[in-house]
Amino acid sequence: MNFKTLTAALIFTIFISCASKENQTTNTDSTTVADTVASATTPETESELTPKDDEIREMGLLKEVEDSGYPIATLRIEFPERKFEEYFTVNLEEVPGADINKMRDGVGKYVSFLYKSEPTNALLDVQVNGKSITNEAPIEIKPETKRVVGILKGADEETPGDLPGTVTITTKxxxxxxxxxxxxxxxxxxxxxxxxxxxxxxxxxxxxxLKLLPK
Structure with a gap:
């Protein structure tokens, strides 16, 4: 074999070796990226935070935790990207892992949660002969405030526990x-x-x- 032939063979061998190493590096990088994506899209609480029926999944910044009378707590959660905030209630006895002290420690952190939106009638005042029997000061009548006249039922006894009872007013x-x-x-x-x-x-x-997320 002459010198020119030997040189050409050596260059070809080096080219094949470099291409093989580059292919191995590319395969390794692809595997690493795939593993990272799979890990990021499989949170520990995926089963817990999978919505059922009419549940909605959300994530927001926990701004305030208020004790609304055990076992109910009210959370103020901000959604910075959408520039608004909303109030949510949580029953500490019904939601696994819900602890008011841990939630207070989590103020300023993001929280991932599931919730349901339910329509409700908020009773503001009950009056008899023009006088309130539930408020010392007159309530503010707003455009959205409604009035109902009828027979009060369900108020057989004072509410004994920390949760409200249910009363009804039936019109004529x-x-x-x-x-x-x-x-x-x-x-x-x-x-x-x-x-x-x-x-x-x-x-x-x-x-x-719900699940508090690390900062």
Whole structure:
């Protein structure tokens, strides 16, 4: 073999070796990226945070935690990218892992959660003969505030626990509205009698699962 032939063979061998190493590096990089993506899209709580039925999955910045009377807590959650915030309630006895102290420690962190939105009638005031039996000061009547006149039912006794009871007001047209409310002794005194109720139609956001995320 002459010198020119030997040189050409040596160059060809080096080219094949470099191409082989480059291919190995590319395959290794592809595997690493694939593993990383798979890991990122398989969170530990995927089964917990999979929506069921009418549940909605969200993630936001936890701004405030308020004790609304055990076992209910109210969370104020901000959605910075969409520039708005919303209030959510959570039952500490029904949502696994929900701890009010841990949630307070998590203020300023992002939280991943599932929730349901349910329409509700918020009873603001109950009056008899033009006088309130539930408020010391007059309530503010807003454009969205509604008025119902009818027979009060469900106020058989004062609410014994930390959760509100359910009372109803039935109009003469036989339309019945239900309200979650803490029954007072003044309401017990007029149970079964004609009252005037002031209320607002609202949407209640109820958290069914949540997980605090690291900063």
């Amino acid at each position: 047209e036989n339309t019945t509205l239900s309200f979650d409310f803490f029954v007072t002794k003044e309401m017990v005194a007029v149970n079964g009698k004609r009252v005037v109720g002031y209320y607002e139609e609202r949407t209640q956001n109820i958290i069914t699962a």
